[in-house]
Amino acid sequence: MIDIPGLYRIAVEVAQQAEQAFINGIGARPALLKDAGDFATDVDLEIEQLVRTKLVELTGIPVYGEEYGALDCTLDQPMWVVDPVDGTANFAAGNPMCSILMSLVVNRRPVVGITSLPLTRQRFGAYDSSPLFINDQPQPALVERPEIACHVGFSSVSSRSNSQFPGLMRHGFLAELTKTYLRPRITGSVGVDLGFTAAGIFAGAVSFSPHLWDNAAGVVLAQAAGALVTDLHGDPWQIDAPGVVLGTPRAHATILETMHTVRTQFTHEDLSQEFDT
Template identity: 30%
Template sequence: MCDDLDGYFETALSLVKIAGNLISEHVGGCKSYEVKECDIDLVTVVDKKVEATLIEGISKKYPTHKFIGEESVADGQRCVLTDEPTWIIDPVDGTMNFVHGFPHSCISIGLLVNKESVIGIVYNPMLQQLFTAQKGKGAFLNGQQIHVSQIKELRKALIASEAGTSRDEERRNVLLKNIEMIVTKAHGLRFLGSAALNMSMVALGGADANFEFGIHAWDIAAGDIIVREAGGVVIDPAGGPFDILSRRVLCASTPELAHELSKSLAQFYPERD
């Protein structure tokens, strides 16, 4: 399998760049969209075209590979993760941003083999930000190697998170409680509107930690290995091992910061993927 990773990576990267053109055509936003589960959970025809481009292109070269795609799951496909090579795809992470023309949306694609992340690509075509990682080879932004910060204390940390695409009252109350905690204890708080880009910012060292409840496997599959290969840690927000299907994530520059943040967060446990 390791001998094939370079080929898998190059195939996915070429398709991601092609699919990125579908996003960059809409610099001013994409005003035509559909509502999925609630009024802030959106999908556009671009989401569907990007996902189809990636799945069809990879399947043509690697017909035995499996897929978990956001829009495929939304259309009724089951979210099943096996030990087989499985590509987990968010065609437009940050659809709300994309609809409004806020230039923080991206293609996020990760490959898991034996349920372990081995390839991650996060591409924001609007700003020409290409984050990549392969297992054991480091993490990169536009070909330049990147590393997490060395921040170990919450009081010195810039934290990223998201409001998400659900209006669930319990989840919202937990989010507001955590916002209050962070603006009281941390250096600052940022919401970019994309889980994959938030995690990439941690890998870059621009943010020191990121957490979110209610995200999905496709939001974080690529970010997981990008953060790890940049020297960071990815865990469950309560401090346990990371589970990609749990819809919960905390990543940080250092174990010390991850531990302190996990002990400070109010917790929310959504239904699993």
């Protein structure tokens, strides 16, 4: 029997250790080019090594990290999933919209989630059947607050050519969202978007990332807060889903309706032009 609350507490302790390294390293320059416009800093590598070592030492559960991958583990067994610096471009520029993401996946479902924003001194956390915690304090469930939390997180309008929601469609989606009651905010960090939505700072968020390390922690947080969580088509979210939509009922519905509108507007010719450029 896995002690989920106990593992959550261990993860919080490890996150606290990583936060100081994160703060000390702000403004680090690119050290490893991974793809066009995508890079890691020495701090990404340092924090992942720190978190990986501590989690394995304290729990015996292997780690799947963005920078070093999965070592001797698969998604069919319990596994920690770590993004040491989510929003690395922000981090390198000194922009505080960046975070440490940690989650625990058991039976192909995330059951622990931590999103830490060390530069703003915010740590969002939750585990299976818990409330959302902000800086270790339990929070009430989300409520609709259209007069306040009408922002929607939208981490990036750029995409790789093989994305199921490529750049042209993202541009159209962003334009259509501005016609709704929601106010798009481009943070540059999926973790920040999902965490802010769980906390009620944003009414909703959409992630086009196919990576589990980007989405898993935020899914746990949002579910704990009472947000709706689906994939980009409105179906139940799975760990291999190429993205996630979450938010209050009204925001979630608005995001999906807007997405559907944009999909129907774009022809195959439009998308072929995207892939040819």
